[in-house]
Amino acid sequence: MTRTPLMAGNWKMNLDHYEAVALVQKLDWTLKDAKHDYETVEVAVIPPFTDIRSVQTIVDADKMGIVFGAQDVSEHESGAYTGEISAAMLSRLGCTYVVIGHSERRQYHGEDDALIGRKAKAVLKAGMTPIICCGEGLDVRKEGRQVDYTLAQIDGAYADLDADEAKKTVIAYEPVWAIGTGEVATPEDAQEVCGAIRARLAELYDQETADAVRILYGGSVKSSNVAEIMAKDDVDGALVGGASLKAEEFAAIARFTEHAGA
Numbered sequence: 239m240t241r242t243p244l245m246a247g248n249w250k251m252n253l254d255h256y257e258a259v260a261l262v263q264k265l266d267w268t269l270k271d272a273k274h275d276y277e278t279v280e281v282a283v284i285p286p287f288t289d290i291r292s293v294q295t296i297v298d299a300d301k302m303g304i305v306f307g308a309q310d311v312s313e314h315e316s317g318a319y320t321g322e323i324s325a326a327m328l329s330r331l332g333c334t335y336v337v338i339g340h341s342e343r344r345q346y347h348g349e350d351d352a353l354i355g356r357k358a359k360a361v362l363k364a365g366m367t368p369i370i371c372c373g374e375g376l377d378v379r380k381e382g383r384q385v386d387y388t389l390a391q392i393d394g395a396y397a398d399l400d401a402d403e404a405k406k407t408v409i410a411y412e413p414v415w416a417i418g419t420g421e422v423a424t425p426e427d428a429q430e431v432c433g434a435i436r437a438r439l440a441e442l443y444d445q446e447t448a449d450a451v452r453i454l455y456g457g458s459v460k461s462s463n464v465a466e467i468m469a470k471d472d473v474d475g476a477l478v479g480g481a482s483l484k485a486e487e488f489a490a491i492a493r494f495t496e497h498a499g500a
């Protein structure tokens with residue numbers, strides 16, 4: 239089973255729509271210069287909602303190989319939900335991916351696994367791919383409970399998804415203690431949990447489903463550490479925060495096969 243690696247840049251609450259266009263253009267030029275093959279490594283940017291229309295316009299106009307997505311979505315289809323954005327709206331803008339249940343949404347907006355499951359369903363129904371985030375905090379890691387904790391998040395988020403739906407999802411394992419801290423998990427740490435997630439998917443569904451799902455690692459990924467993490471069997475890409483805000487650095491992450499061992 240070959241899974242196409244995915245490098246997704248989560249910009250979080252950074253860059254207005256002018257800056258977004260400039261960054262996407264620079265990323266596109268950098269990858270074009272390197273003759274990047276998007277079939278070999280998929281590259282996605284995940285900007286704030288207000289940037290998406292501008293990103294769509296430039297990606298379409300310049301026929302870029304880069305795809306894009308959103309950082310969150312409403313669980314509801316439409317109606318009186320002030321401030322919310324529906325999956326249909328994102329799909330209409332050409333989004334390929336929607337990040338669901340990022341630890342910052344769990345922490346600051348009280349999102350739980352059941353809500354994350356409903357959001358994933360809404361995204362799938364609209365024909366897009368949810369990137370379902372999971373991962374433990376420092377206290378859980380210190381107690382050595384990272385596998386059980388993360389698998390419980392997976393159980394909760396996938397409770398109402400059938401195998402056909404599950405197959406179309408992407409998972410991002412992001413240990414909270416490694417996010418924005420410069421503290422990157424070791425490749426072995428990443429593999430331990432990503433491998434356990436795949437084994438759990440095989441239990442919940444079947445091996446074929448488990449093998450189809452791409453599992454990304456996230457947390458202080460940089461061009462200097464991505465290759466060793468990508469070398470692990472169950473790591474199929476990265477969800478990149480800070481380093482995705484610099485075109486050359488993010489392009490270098492997407493080109494990780496060139497600096498294996500760096």
Ligand SMILES: O=C(CO)COP(=O)(O)O
Pocket residue numbers: 248340412416417418419420456457458459477478479480481
């Ligand atoms: O949260 C992350 C991506 O979603 C990781 O952020 P950093 O790469 O800045 O640690």
